[in-house]
Amino acid sequence: MNGPQRNFLDHLHPARVRLRSLHPKTTLGLGIAAMTCLGILLITGLTLLLYYLPDQQRAYERILHLTTTLRFGTLLRNLHYLAGNALLILAVLHLARVALTAGYRGRRLNWCYGLLMLFLIFAGAFTGYLLPWDQLAYWALKVGSSLADYLPLLGHPLKVFLLGGEEIGAETLLRAFAIHAAVVPCGLVGLAGLHLWRVRRDGGLATPCETPAELPARPWLYRAEGSVALITLTVLLLLALWLNAPLGERADPGHPPNPAKAPWYFVGFQEMVSYSATWGGVIVPSLMILFLALLPWLDRRERGGGRWLAPGARPWQLLLMLMLCSQLVFIAIGLWCRGPNWSWIWPPGGG
Amino acid sequence: MNQLSPPRWVTPLYIAALAAALAVLGTILFMGISRNPWPLDGDIADVTINLGGTPVREHCTSCHPEGSTATGSPHPDIAPHETAELGCTGCHLGEGMALDLVVSHGLPGNGARAILKKKDIQASCYRCHPLQPLAGAEKAWNGYRLYLQKGCDSCHPLAGLQQSGRYAPDLTAVGDHLGIDQLVTAIREPGREPVNSTMPRYPLSKRQARNIALFLKSRTARPLFQTPLAQLQKKSLLQPDDLFPGSEQLSPGQALLQRKRCIACHRYNRDDGRIGPDLSYSGLLRTGTYLADFPGDPTALIGGARMPAIRLTAAEQRLLVTELRQNADRLQQTRLTKAVEGRDLYMLLCQRCHAADGNGLGPIAANLAQMPRAFANNRNFFAGKSDKELQQSLAQGIPGTSMPGFARLLSPERREMLLDLLFKAFIGGGRYAKRRLPELPPKPEFALPAAAGQQLFQQYCIRCHGRSGTGRGPDAARLRLQPSPRNLTNTGYIVSRSDNQLLRAITYGVPGTAMPPWLGELDEQQIWALLREVRRLSVGEQP
Numbered sequence: 001m002n003g004p005q006r007n008f009l010d011h012l013h014p015a016r017v018r019l020r021s022l023h024p025k026t027t028l029g030l031g032i033a034a035m036t037c038l039g040i041l042l043i044t045g046l047t048l049l050l051y052y053l054p055d056q057q058r059a060y061e062r063i064l065h066l067t068t069t070l071r072f073g074t075l076l077r078n079l080h081y082l083a084g085n086a087l088l089i090l091a092v093l094h095l096a097r098v099a100l101t102a103g104y105r106g107r108r109l110n111w112c113y114g115l116l117m118l119f120l121i122f123a124g125a126f127t128g129y130l131l132p133w134d135q136l137a138y139w140a141l142k143v144g145s146s147l148a149d150y151l152p153l154l155g156h157p158l159k160v161f162l163l164g165g166e167e168i169g170a171e172t173l174l175r176a177f178a179i180h181a182a183v184v185p186c187g188l189v190g191l192a193g194l195h196l197w198r199v200r201r202d203g204g205l206a207t208p209c210e211t212p213a214e215l216p217a218r219p220w221l222y223r224a225e226g227s228v229a230l231i232t233l234t235v236l237l238l239l240a241l242w243l244n245a246p247l248g249e250r251a252d253p254g255h256p257p258n259p260a261k262a263p264w265y266f267v268g269f270q271e272m273v274s275y276s277a278t279w280g281g282v283i284v285p286s287l288m289i290l291f292l293a294l295l296p297w298l299d300r301r302e303r304g305g306g307r308w309l310a311p312g313a314r315p316w317q318l319l320l321m322l323m324l325c326s327q328l329v330f331i332a333i334g335l336w337c338r339g340p341n342w343s344w345i346w347p348p349g350g351g
Numbered sequence: 352m353n354q355l356s357p358p359r360w361v362t363p364l365y366i367a368a369l370a371a372a373l374a375v376l377g378t379i380l381f382m383g384i385s386r387n388p389w390p391l392d393g394d395i396a397d398v399t400i401n402l403g404g405t406p407v408r409e410h411c412t413s414c415h416p417e418g419s420t421a422t423g424s425p426h427p428d429i430a431p432h433e434t435a436e437l438g439c440t441g442c443h444l445g446e447g448m449a450l451d452l453v454v455s456h457g458l459p460g461n462g463a464r465a466i467l468k469k470k471d472i473q474a475s476c477y478r479c480h481p482l483q484p485l486a487g488a489e490k491a492w493n494g495y496r497l498y499l500q501k502g503c504d505s506c507h508p509l510a511g512l513q514q515s516g517r518y519a520p521d522l523t524a525v526g527d528h529l530g531i532d533q534l535v536t537a538i539r540e541p542g543r544e545p546v547n548s549t550m551p552r553y554p555l556s557k558r559q560a561r562n563i564a565l566f567l568k569s570r571t572a573r574p575l576f577q578t579p580l581a582q583l584q585k586k587s588l589l590q591p592d593d594l595f596p597g598s599e600q601l602s603p604g605q606a607l608l609q610r611k612r613c614i615a616c617h618r619y620n621r622d623d624g625r626i627g628p629d630l631s632y633s634g635l636l637r638t639g640t641y642l643a644d645f646p647g648d649p650t651a652l653i654g655g656a657r658m659p660a661i662r663l664t665a666a667e668q669r670l671l672v673t674e675l676r677q678n679a680d681r682l683q684q685t686r687l688t689k690a691v692e693g694r695d696l697y698m699l700l701c702q703r704c705h706a707a708d709g710n711g712l713g714p715i716a717a718n719l720a721q722m723p724r725a726f727a728n729n730r731n732f733f734a735g736k737s738d739k740e741l742q743q744s745l746a747q748g749i750p751g752t753s754m755p756g757f758a759r760l761l762s763p764e765r766r767e768m769l770l771d772l773l774f775k776a777f778i779g780g781g782r783y784a785k786r787r788l789p790e791l792p793p794k795p796e797f798a799l800p801a802a803a804g805q806q807l808f809q810q811y812c813i814r815c816h817g818r819s820g821t822g823r824g825p826d827a828a829r830l831r832l833q834p835s836p837r838n839l840t841n842t843g844y845i846v847s848r849s850d851n852q853l854l855r856a857i858t859y860g861v862p863g864t865a866m867p868p869w870l871g872e873l874d875e876q877q878i879w880a881l882l883r884e885v886r887r888l889s890v891g892e893q894p
Contacts, residue, residue, distance in 0.1 A: 019358065022358055022361065023358070061408070061446070061447075061448035062448070064448045064454060064455075065410075065448040065449070067449075067451075068448075068450040068451040068454060069395050069410060069450045071383055071384070072379075072383050075379065075383070135460065135461075220357050220358070220361055223361045223362060223364075224361050224364075224365070226365055226368070226369070227361070227364045227365045227367075228368075230365075230368035230369055231368045231371070231372075234368070234372045234375050237372075237375045237376065237379060238375060241379070247454075248460065249458045249461055249463065249464070250463060252461055252463060252528055255461050255528055255529075
């Protein structure tokens with residue numbers, strides 16, 4: 001049983017867990033992996049903060065200085081870039097896992113916390129993309145912010161708020177920096193605390209049957225979580241040695257690359273908008289957001305969550321998977337099959 | 352309590368993950384600490400210099416101590432400049448804050464910060480120095496002269512020049528955006544990017560283009576070493592007095608043609624800009640009012656003309672008309688009388704546009720608003736035109752296009768000779784072998800409403816003629832249609848066409864062009880509605 005020593009982590013964990021909760025198949029470890037990414041982001045981000053300057057003239061030079069002269073500078077930037085993208089992917093996968101196990105049943109509030117965090121993660125990734133102030137960043141943000149214009153009512157104010165005006169300028173860089181380095185991390189840490197606390201309050205992981213907890217959390221749950229976190233860290237470190245965070249020329253507002261593409265996670269929307277501005281830019285994205293927000297209410301059951309493909313939720317789960325897969329397809333097309341003037345390229349990446 | 356045995360896999364996995372993480376972390380730390388990330392041994396030079404009030408931080412001298420080259424040869428003497436005071440990136444560009452073989456020399460792409468080496472360094476001289484001959488910057492100076500001589504300033508705005516056109520991108524800060532190689536490409540291959548560029552391809556040698564690029568690279572928004580006051584004083588760029596050597600011997604009229612950069616594009620006697628039509632005979636090809644009005648507003652007389660507007664005072668207009676008239680008179684008496692055969696006339700007057708082999712792709716054809724009619728392999732087109740129409744086109748010209756009337760320049764016999772030659776040499780099939788033209792659709796009793804015509808136009812015509820009828824639809828560029836689709840907003844041309852001519856083109860198509868017959872697809876009422884829509888577009892009437 002538990003020793004007399006207790007530490008802070010014990011507040012976040014239950015005293016006892018079910019055997020099932022430990023099993024990799026139950027959660028795939030996605031939440032913990034995402035939390036690890038968040039931790040890596042905070043640590044690398046605080047280091048990058050020492051060198052970065054949100055100034056149109058200097059930002060790019062600072063990034064060059066950081067990546068080429070500093071020991072571990074490239075690694076640090078790569079790690080931050082990779083952890084950011086990994087967090088985005090893991091968060092979406094975690095959302096899909098919760099939906100597919102109907103883990104939101106009886107925990108609607110926590111689902112909403114999760115969605116808010118996903119929104120913050122997108123905001124963080126998007127604003128972080130701009131900070132190097134190079135050609136890639138500038139034009140991706142230009143495309144991304146004009147995509148926001150398509151959203152009804154909220155779209156335009158959102159764009160003006162993000163850019164600090166109608167156009168990208170010095171204000172935009174400062175604003176992106178403030179959002180990226182202050183708003184998003186604070187919001188994420190706060191919400192993550194709430195998110196974890198709610199899991200604890202709701203009685204740990206969702207289970208289909210009310211079996212009592214069997215195992216002491218310490219050391220088994222700690223070790224399982226530690227394994228996931230360490231594996232995530234190892235994979236990211238190894239990737240950071242191979243994959244360099246992209247850096248283009250200095251931003252030049254007069255010379256757009258052709259095609260100018262949004263950051264990869266918004267390329268799917270860009271692709272949809274290229275078919276129809278109304279459908280791809282307004283109706284479908286709004287429906288998607290609405291669907292995600294209302295999913296726990298669409299599935300009316302309160303109990304029986306925690307089992308993969310839980311009965312009663314399957315139509316909604318199917319819809320969610322269709323939505324995610326179609327986005328994947330759109331992103332793939334937009335990234336690899338689109339050339340100058342958004343013309344079709346086959347084979348992918350050729351031309 | 353139901354005590355279960357703990358899962359066996361947890362602890363080994365944990366230990367393995369811990370070992371892997373520690374191993375990777377250790378390796379990375381060891382590698383990072385034991386290996387220098389920068390290419391050369393020694394410390395990183397971190398220099399901050401003051402360039403005209405702006406602190407500029409550089410690491411360049413880490414690899415180039417005291418400005419030496421990569422091979423170790425020392426920096427040349429640049430007195431009265433001093434490297435310690437100027438730093439490196441002020442003149443050489445590049446990314447001073449990078450310490451990397453690729454990035455620090457400027458990333459490829461637009462090449463805005465691409466490093467300037469050796470002879471190219473003179474591109475930086477005129478960033479601070481006023482534009483006047485400067486030892487060591489001869490090529491850039493020559494580039495500035497060429498820029499003015501070739502009439503680049505007629506279209507491109509450039510801060511500091513007293514007069515410059517506003518028909519092309521502003522080049523005031525072009526040096527901040529493009530590298531020298533990119534500038535050379537933009538000058539020599541204007542149509543590459545963007546594809547719809549209207550800039551003509553100038554007959555410039557590679558060296559000339561590079562000299563102009565060296566000059567343009569010095570045009571930056573924020574020159575270093577210049578106080579705002581100095582910038583204000585230098586705002587007007589000096590035009591060299593001897594821009595056109597030998598111009599003192601020219602007559603006032605010829606000097607005007609040179610000063611107004613007409614000869615930069617047009618041909619005039621021996622001078623040939625190889626971009627626009629020949630002005631040598633234009634005194635007898637166009638009326639005095641036409642010649643006086645044309646430079647001030649070319650597109651009013653030739654729809655879609657690429658020539659920029661050249662402002663002339665009333666006195667200059669008179670001088671221009673007199674000069675062109677006298678020159679044409681003189682040539683009519685001398686050179687044209689010597690041209691006995693139709694072939695000689697064709698080579699003097701026609702080939703510049705219609706090409707020596709009659710395919711309509713003459714040396715300047717690409718720069719004209721509308722492609723010249725092809726003679727060769729175009730028998731069907733000419734078999735559908737009555738001889739009277741052809742005579743009329745040759746004598747009176749075709750309004751709204753670059754085709755002038757030759758009635759005053761050539762006698763009727765000589766014009767006949769020319770027409771005979773066209774049929775004999777290019778068109779073939781005999782001048783009077785005409786094909787019987789099918790009936791035109793009669794005017795319907797009830798005309799469709801104007802809105803229906805607009806809708807039909809948007810449905811059937813815009814792929815080639817464009818939404819607004821300018822002849823620049825998506826298919827025109829995509830399929831590289833030659834001749835290019837007719838510009839229907841060309842008032843002068845469309846107004847000069849009779850209803851029957853337009854109806855024939857719509858109903859039965861135009862042979863030798865991409866215009867298909869629409870009779871099967873559309874009925875009489877619809878064709879007449881389209882005619883009405885074309886008339887509306889041509890005069891720019893609001894629907």
